[in-house]
Amino acid sequence: MSGKGIVHGLGVTLRHLLRTYWDDLKKGRRRYFNPEGIAYRQSPEVDGIFTVQYPEEKLPVPEEFRYLPFLVYDPGPAGEKVLRCTSCGICAKVCPPQCIWITRTTDPETGKPVPTPAEFAIDIDICMNCGLCAEYCPFDAIKMDHDYEIAGYDRMTTNIYTIEQLARSADYYRKIRPNAFASEEKDRLEREAAKAARAGTG
Amino acid sequence: MNDRLLSSTVDEAVSSRLSGLLTEDTRPGYSGYLVAPENLLEAVQILRDELGFDYLSSVTGVDYLEEDRLETVYHFYRSTGGSGLVLKSSCSRENGRIPSLTPIYPGAEFQEREAWDLLGIRFEGHPDLRRILMWEGFDGHPLRKDWREPYFEEEAKPFKSRWPDGKAVRSEEKTPFGDNVCFPPDFDPQTWQAEPETVIERLQQDEKPLADEEIQTDRIVVNLGPQHPSTHGVFRMTVMLDGETIVSLKPVMGYLHRNHEKIAERNTFLQNMPFTDRLDYLASMSNNFGYAIAVEKLMGVTPPERAEYIRVIMAELTRISSHIMTTGFLLNDLGAFFTPALYALEERELILDIFEMVSGSRMMCNYFRFGGVVRDIPEDVLGRIRQLVTDRLPRKIDELDSYLTNNEIVKTRCQGVGVLTDVQAIAYSAAGPILRASGVPYDVRRADPYSIYDRFDFDVAVQTHGDVYDRYLVRLQEMRESLKILRQALRDIPGGPVLAGKPQYQVRVPAGEAYGRVEGPKGELGFYVVSNGKPNPYRYHVRAPSFINLTSLETMCMHQKVADAVVVLGSVDIILGEVDR
Amino acid sequence: MNPSPESIQNQDYQIPVELRQQVTITTLDRIYNWGRRNSMWPMMFGLACCAIEMICTAASRYDFSRFGMEVMRASPRQADVMIVSGTVTKKMVPQIVRLYNQMGEPKYVIAMGACASGGGPFKEGYNVVSGIDKFVPVDVYIPGCPPTPQALLNGLITLQKKVDHETIKSARWYRSDPVPEIPVPILGPDLIDVRRIEAIRQTIQTLADEAGNRPQEGEA
Structure with a gap:
């Protein structure tokens, strides 16, 4: 019969509308502005409003989430920042749009390379957030950040990141990627133990 | 179509029916058959009509710079399923010509235009061989191995300037024009005249008038896109209308050709x-x-x-x-x-x-x-x-x-x-x-x-x-x-x-x-x-x-x-x- | 103490605590900007991958109608902000400049994603413009490839902050002299920026001279 399909379609949209309010009435404020509420609203069983009230509440990003790369540093004995990067250049070689520039430090006396970068730059206007640098870094020195709130008014002066903008502490890394950090720490301790054992027997 | 040919393997069928026209591609790692350009149309006709390869999946080209030839590569399949057949045909890089497959497989039309645009392979008998992704008047065929883009650094990545002495620099600063452009040496911007767009002429040529035209009306040409809410991106259709009815349509693309x-x-x-x-x-x-x-x-x-x-x-x-x-x-x-x-x-x-x-x-x-x-x-x-x-x-x-x-x-x-x-x-x-x-x-x-x-x-x-x-x-x-x-x-x-x-x-x-x-x-x-x-x-x-x-x-x-x-x-x-x- | 007119004009002026419930004072600028910042209509204009994230931002999960931006206009005449969402190619840039010229003042441009900001991963490509800011002035840059919807919302909020700090007095759209249009680039053998024709001619000349000199040196 003509018109039946349209009426049915309108019924579906009406049901959607009513469910929105029904869910709100049922759950009330518990739906909003708390982690459980956000998790519920993003789960497959949700029926009502789906919206995240950014910026008051933010959708939590999963651990694997990647935005721009950053360099991990460990605190040194005197509180200085010790970059994990050894300037081996793998990230610069693997980077698909070639947006990483590394200058290796050379010892002024011997002229031999020292395993730390003198300069490290990433042009974030080229970076494609692919995560290959972090994936293939053998020293867990470059990782992908979770921070996406970086809009700015200018790019010429700010958007080539140098070590100052790139360096983030290992603590920060642990905070955003707890599982990856834990498994990498475990591997590192095992490697060091094996090395110590070899040194002991040797 | 012969049942025996369909049931036999591709190789047997091809070698028995097309032995005079095709030679096997014996380069290590390569497969399929080579065909001389003058035999291409005959071979393809047999492939389609007698061997059942009615689906031309892909047409492309490869620039073998060192051997001074352009090779077109065709992938044929049967619409009933099964594995495919690869045909290749070569021509010289200078003024090389390959017969167009568009009259036999209309699906080759845009792909051949693309091969012409990017590689400069001239397809003879193509009904409408214009550039498709770049614009008319663009200088050169970019996918040729000796064509270099303005921001050219090295033949292959990783670039050596990135490590171990990498100094961050924007590519603009390294080019003479300070931008992602390069111009031929004889180009004079003051006297240069833009080439007119040919798409409207094409629309008129390919017009298919309505059979029962009641009122004689003027044709109007309407552009949909590239900025149009319904073209799903930067796509442009030029249509010629008789009243509200489309009598000719040409898609124009390349607005998102990002190489x-x-x-x-x-x-x-x-x-x-x-x-x-x-x-x-x-x-x-x-x-x-x-x-x-x-x-x-x-x-x-x-x-x-x-x-x-x-x-x-x-x-x-x-x-x-x-x-x-x-x-x-x-x-x-x-x-x-x-x-x-x-x-x-x-x-x-x-x-x-x-x-x-x-x-x-x-x-x-x-x-x-x-x-x-x-x-x-x-x-x-x-x-x-x-x-x-x-x-x-x-x-x-x-x-x-x-x-x-x-x-x-x-x-x-x-x-x-x-x-x-x-x-x-x-x-x-x-x-x-x-x-x-x-x-x-x-x-x-x-x-x-x-x-x-x-x-x-x-x-x-x-x-x-x-x-x-x-x-x-x-x-x-x-x-x-x-x-x-x-x-x-x-x-x-x-x-x-x-x-x-x-x-x-x-x-x-x-x-x-x-x-x-x-x-x-x-x-x-x-x-x-x-x-x-x-x-x-x-x-x-x-x-x-x-x-x-x-x-x-x-x-x-x-x-x-x-x-x-x-x-x-x-x-x-x-x-x-x-x-x- | 009476606040001086200058201090009220200052955007950071705070209403004294004892007066908060009784009076509302505002500046013309503030109310003007409040109205504008909450009705920024974007142009319905997508270029590439980022456009899909822009659509997602318009959809129910991120919903930028919460900022008064849901009215996506397909006509540049009715739009306030152009979100350049994706790779700008040489073939497309004349149209983008034309659209920008057609937008009515006040107008804003957001470069969404790496491609629109500076060429992005496709920068080295022969048909890619290294950043839309080579042709039209950009107000906010959002890095990322692509920026997630929340990053785009952050960019839109950044634009609102910019609007907050504008003042009627110096607004370019109330001046009597007309705002000059940006000349539309031309597609020649390569993209020709009309404003730089003289520079292009000179560079071609210099390059030709260099090329002409080199073989002579070789012969000598």
């Missing part, structure tokens, strides 16, 4: 993986899949079992998210502004969440590696996929079905609009839902199974009318079939490693060629990769389904109302990242 293939030939094999994400950006996992298969063919590696299952799960989730969005936006084009699209986007968001958890990015997944995938799926994410697949998505697809399929407005606007018959669909090399809605049950997952698709029980969605409505129905059914595959894959997924061998950033790819194809949401997505043993592909070509599907757009829209052109385009489901690459 995927040229960049890819500088990249290493691995570096191309994230670039493939940006082809069909609604289905990045499918693109990864196709490229991984092509390179794996060259490398001779097989992914472990678990990785194969993960790949299938991801590819099918991608198909659902792409189809559901297409369906929502088709309604947008019909004028049902945004409500169905919003409902569809909600489901897509839930699928994107899974991609984000697994790969780290919602859209640009970059998840596949040669011989497996990047990382394993954690058990809780698998649980979430199960929840989606068993409960939420079937419910929502049924809902979509219930409020759209029998809607009278959808029916009146879609049924009988944009019809493509099965013969036309095959001739125009249409792929995916377009082909299947026209009654050709051709799905690469079934016709030429790759990965582990031969293990799953699913039906190939097919409809017979070939109109917009049937394309919608095919997509709807395909989503349900994908759910079926997902349920089986989630049930059977084994444990174990997800990558064959160690992760390595510099893979060794032996010399040779490979054509990997998958059934993406838009149709047959093929990657033609030529390696010369170096870390970078020598030639990399994408057989983009939505680009080739546009070849039949004129036929589909002919003598329809101009308002329906938008609907037809919506049903073709083009993604400009893939059309223009």
Whole structure:
């Protein structure tokens, strides 16, 4: 019969509308502005409003989430920042749009390379957030950040990141990627133990 | 057609019937047959009419600079399924000519134009050999090996200026013009005159007037796009109208041509993986899949079992998210502004969440590696996929079905609009839902199974009318079939490693060629990769389904109302990242 | 103490605590900007991958109608902000400049994603413009490839902050002299920026001279 399909379609949209309010009435404020509420609203069983009230509440990003790369540093004995990067250049070689520039430090006396970068730059206007640098870094020195709130008014002066903008502490890394950090720490301790054992027997 | 020929293997049939015309390609790593340009048309005619290779999947070219020749590469298949046949024909780089296949396979039209535009292969007998991705008057053929872009640094990545003495510098500062441009030495901007656009002349030439013209009216030319709310991106259609009826239509593209293939030939094999994400950006996992298969063919590696299952799960989730969005936006084009699209986007968001958890990015997944995938799926994410697949998505697809399929407005606007018959669909090399809605049950997952698709029980969605409505129905059914595959894959997924061998950033790819194809949401997505043993592909070509599907757009829209052109385009489901690459 | 007119004009002026419930004082600028910042209509204009994220931002999950931005206009005449969402190619840039010229003042441009900001991963491509700011002035840059919907919302909020700090007095759209249009680039053998024709001619000349000199040196 003509018109039946349209009426049915309108019924579906009406049901959607009513469910929105029904869910709100049922759950009330518990739906909003708390982690459980956000998790519920993003789960497959949700029926009502789906919206995240950014910026008051933010959708939590999963651990694997990647935005721009950053360099991990460990605190040194005197509180200085010790970059994990050894300037081996793998990230610069693997980077698909070639947006990483590394200058290796050379010892002024011997002229031999020292395993730390003198300069490290990433042009974030080229970076494609692919995560290959972090994936293939053998020293867990470059990782992908979770921070996406970086809009700015200018790019010429700010958007080539140098070590100052790139360096983030290992603590920060642990905070955003707890599982990856834990498994990498475990591997590192095992490697060091094996090395110590070899040194002991040797 | 001879039954004996159809049942015999391709090689036997070809060698018995075409022995005088073809010679086997014996270069190491290469396959298929070589044919002299003067014999090409005769051989192809026999291939199509007697041997049943009625589907010309891909036409492209390779520039062998050192041997001073351009080679065109054709991939033929049978629309009944089975493996394909590769033909190659060479001409010299200077003024080389190859006969055009467009009169025999109309589906070659745009692909030959692309080969002319980017490689400078002149196709004789082509009805409309103009540039397609670049503009008329552009200097040079960019995919030739001796053509260099303004920001040229080195022949291949990684560039030496990045390490160990890398100093960050913007590319603009290193070029004479201070920008991404270069001009021929004899160019004088003061006296130079722009070449007029020829598309209007073409429209007039190819006009097919209405048979029963009651009133003599003036023709009007209307431009839809490149900035138009219904062209799904920066796509332009120029249409010539008789009243409101389309009597001639020419698509104009290239507004998003971002040089995927040229960049890819500088990249290493691995570096191309994230670039493939940006082809069909609604289905990045499918693109990864196709490229991984092509390179794996060259490398001779097989992914472990678990990785194969993960790949299938991801590819099918991608198909659902792409189809559901297409369906929502088709309604947008019909004028049902945004409500169905919003409902569809909600489901897509839930699928994107899974991609984000697994790969780290919602859209640009970059998840596949040669011989497996990047990382394993954690058990809780698998649980979430199960929840989606068993409960939420079937419910929502049924809902979509219930409020759209029998809607009278959808029916009146879609049924009988944009019809493509099965013969036309095959001739125009249409792929995916377009082909299947026209009654050709051709799905690469079934016709030429790759990965582990031969293990799953699913039906190939097919409809017979070939109109917009049937394309919608095919997509709807395909989503349900994908759910079926997902349920089986989630049930059977084994444990174990997800990558064959160690992760390595510099893979060794032996010399040779490979054509990997998958059934993406838009149709047959093929990657033609030529390696010369170096870390970078020598030639990399994408057989983009939505680009080739546009070849039949004129036929589909002919003598329809101009308002329906938008609907037809919506049903073709083009993604400009893939059309223009 | 009476606040001086200058201090009220200052955007950071706070209403004294004892007066908060009784009076509302505002400046013309503040109310003007409040109205504008909450009705920024974007142009319905997508270029590439980022456009899909822009659509997602418009959809129910991120819903930028909460900021009064849901009215996506397909006509540049009715739009306030152009979100350049994706790779700008040489073939497309004349149209983008034309659209920008057609937008009515006040108008804003957001460069969404790496491609629109500086060329992005496709920068080295022969058909790619290295950043839309080479042709039209950009107000906010959002890095990322692609920026997630929340990153785009952050960019839109950044634009609102910019609007907050504008003042009627110096607004360019109330000046009597007309705002000059940006000349539309031309597609020649390569993209020709009309404003730089003289520089291009000179560079070609210099390059030709260098090329002409080199073989002579070789012969000598």
